[in-house]
Amino acid sequence: MPREAISGLRRGWTTGACAAAAARAAFAALLHGRFPDPVAIRLPRGGHAEFARALAEWRERRTRAGIVKDAGDDPDVTHGALVIAELEPAPAGSGIGFAAGEGVGVVTRAGLALAVGEPAINPAPRAMIRDALSDEAAAAGAPAPAVTVTISIPGGARLAAKTMNARLGIVGGLSILGTTGIVIPYSCSSWIHSIQRGIDVARAAGLGHIAAVTGATSERAVRRLYDLPEHGLIDMGDFVGGTLKYLRAHPVDRLTIAGGFAKLAKLADGHLDLHSARSRVDVAALAGLLGSLGAEPAAVLAAGRAAGAGEVLALAGPRRRALAHAVARRAREVALATLSGATAIDVAVVDGNANLVARAGE
Secondary structure, eight states, rough: OOOEEEEEEOOEOOOOHHHHHHHHHHHHHHHHOOOOOSEEOTTTSSEEEEEEOOEEETTEEEEEEEEEOTTTTTTTTTTTTTEEEEEEOOOOOOOEEEEETTBEEEEEEEESSSSSSSBOOOHHHHHHHHHHHHHHHHHHTTTOOOOEEEEOOOHHHHTTTTSSHHHHHHHHHHHHHOOEEEEEETTTHHHHHHHHHHHHHHTTTOSSSSEESSSHHHHHHHHHHHOOOGGEEEEEEOOOOHHHHHHHHSOOOOEEEEEEEHHHHHHTTTOOOOOTTTOOOOOHHHHHHHHHHTHHHHEEEEEEEETTTHHHHHHHHGHHHHHHHHHHHHHHHHHHHHHHHHHHEEEEEEEESSEEEEEEEO
């Protein structure tokens, strides 16, 4: 399958696709005594992908093969990681089992697509691995595979510290992810996946109140406001729309949205993607709102010429808190309209020191 480019950016491969290719290479060695290179697999939505093999080892009755993950031009934490599959024959008819090796996590909390105690190899990658092994067996005229597949990623525990796995209850390493096998640059699909799984875990734990925050500073502020457990805090980043839309289908009783003034000013203006490349603060609208709150004409004029939301807030002077409250109220209205459900919402505007500036809906 050709490596397509989107807006000049290269696509990459998910950890699940790399694991499937590594597993097929290791299984081929069990069947034929040699490791293929390159290794081809079928992709879930059609087409094929080829991978250069980076590791080939025999260990008594076991074989190990590895693929270096190429995430293309996506800023993926696992880009360049070595994804290893180790295969060991199992009793005939036992099918394909999965285990977590070095750097791959184990599920410890209910609410995910996998049972507690299972290796964090998601259902779609498991299906890709099964398909890859079945294809190799069929090509060789061999019986259905009966093996244990252990996936490992050396250094995965260190990389997992940069993800939301621990909050989701995945301990010891990374998750093996991927629905299509393909990484689309800057789609941030793994982040959105983590948001959704975080909501699932919170619901499974019976939490009626969760907080969606735009970053570490707003999370610190929420911790001061509410006594929420770790799994009640969702790091949504810029993906407020994705968070709200998932909650619309998987509701909770109460949601707190917390973020800085500039981010929430975008939400108040109707933007559901808060990334600077995909939405802009409407400075003129903020200046107009400041004027409606009774600010001096000179302050309103200066605010209309401001470089950004932070400068508008600084120019608001004695109307600073009123402006922040107005933004919080409007942001809450947008969130309520997006949810279209029974979830109660409060919005907290925080400053750079994690102090509360304004709240709406509390």
